[in-house]
Amino acid sequence: MRRRSTPYLLLLPGMAWLGFFFLIPLASLLATSLQRPLGPSTEDGFAPALEFTNYSAALLAYWPQFLKSFAFAGLASLIGLLIAFPLAYFIAFRAGRWRMLMLVLVVLPLFSSFLLRTNAWKTLLSSEGFIVETLNALALLPDDRVLNTPIAVIAGLTYNFLPFLVLPIYASLDRIDKAVVEAAADLYATAAARLRTVILPLAAPGVLSGVLLTFIPAAGDYINAQLLGSIQDKMIGNVIQSQFIIVRDYPTASALSFMFMVTILVLVLLYIRRVGTRELV
């Protein structure tokens, strides 16, 4: 005898979790974003209201940081992908008995603090560091600096989120039946054709989830911009942080958070539709 309610009962803990820790905070965030100030100072507090102008005012003031967030995160995802795919391919198909070791090495940076790693990049990219000195010697740097430029922010984002790109792509590649690739070779497909028509389509779910796992947190990150960027390289996370913690303008901070979330959601839906897969690893 199977009870029809069983699946729903099984869903209950998950739904309760989501309800308490996602939906309720989300509703609270939305309500806060529409509050109106009770006085000229944020210390006067805020009252429940339907102040939709909070959104337009926030967007008007901070659209450059919005754009920069998506541009930096997009570039970091793209560059990350160009690094991660060959790496994952090598680990999956060529690494042999070094495979486990290489996977461990990919994950290893995550064992140390995010801040510590980002801070280390300050030293790596410093004017007297070997990277900048080498680039300078080759006359490749227009401004003789890397730190406190958008390049440093994008490099930091790419580095910090790379493992989240490599792992899903590796998982996808690893599941490919080698016989399928061999069959393509038997049918006279060149290496390039095998990559394009067999391996890439089969790896698509990994690429998709890897890019999502990189783009979403990178767009919301503020540590990289704060530590590695200049005043002109601030992202939307920096604004939300300062509005919430320092200025204590909760409605503006909430409105920005909400707009950011919705934009991410739309971008992700467009992206999934475009890449077109039902399977997220």
Added chain:
Amino acid sequence: MSTSRRPPRASLPPELRPLLSRRSFLLAAGAGAATVTLAACGAGRGGSTATTTTGEAADTGAARVVWSNWPLYIDVDDAGTSATLAAFTQSTGIDVDYLEDYNDNAEFYAKVRPLLESGQSIDRDIVVPTDWMAGIWIRNGFASPLDKANIPNASNLIASLATPGFDADRSYTLPWQSGYGGLGWSKSALNEALGTDTMTSVDQLFDPRLKGRIVLLSEMRDTAGVIMAWQGADPTNFTDDDFYAALDYLQEQVNNGQIIAFQGNDYVTGLENGDITAVIGWSGDLAQMGEEFGFALPETRGNLWTDNLLIPVNAAHQANAEQLINYYYDPAVAAQVAAYVQYISPVAGAEQEAAAIDPALADNPLIFPRDEDLAKTFIFMPLTPEKETEYGEAWQALLGN
């Protein structure tokens, strides 16, 4: 953002110094980052001092006191214990839960404000906000008045700190340590760029030869105050026009690339790595960095700030907290702390006690300033809540936030 006070690395074993500079910075930067783990920081010096979980139920009347202080802001020996705290516990039987979780004024306040507003205890008996933040605690009714009968040593408070604008008769607060916001620089880098290894004037910060090599403090009061004073305004009593004139000038210097960033104490890394030549920074930071770096109050005056001991409302161990404050106002104890943290001690008589520990200590103007040093400082004007918000927003806009 990050505004943690850093005590001298000079008194630490050399192998700990790099760890320390990173650690205190990381704690500050991680303040608002819920997604960021700070596990690595637990390995620092502070990790081995007395710490406790924050959620513990406060047992009223127990022989305890819970103190949240800035990281590395008390005397600590190589084993990670504080001699003064240990002596206090021994003589009074009061256990001190000493927490180094006051990393940033704004962040700490944002964290505890909801509890304070709803009348709950924040499980702290002493916190250490900077002047302006202490003012916010007091005017919102979040500070408990000090019972001076329990703090007879309060009479040792030096006169120059006895009547601050935010707490005119010191009914709620007593200073813990003070310091300066002023000019800091790397001697070698400055010499290379300008042909001198000393700074005396804010003018030098805006020399075109230092383009892109200047970092200013992200703390509004330090930076805007120093700039206003340099422009001829009086930071102890200024107008909107004075403030916005300073901001306009800074905006110009941001736009033309002279100023590359506004930071908390993370400018230390930049100076050490050679990315930055000069800063508006804190006296303590620069003093700790050694001979190759300099600190000076500008001719046009620098900012004198104070971190204040304050007992939050609904504190479970008010009397114990007062006893602890009284203990640290004993000149001999204050000298022990000053010998380690090397900030300005607010306790009269500590200088004589310090001379007994080390004559060089008592002669250090960064710890025991002379009148002529104090004449080169200002205390930033207390702001009304309205101006606090208005200036704060304008300041964050300048910072790109």
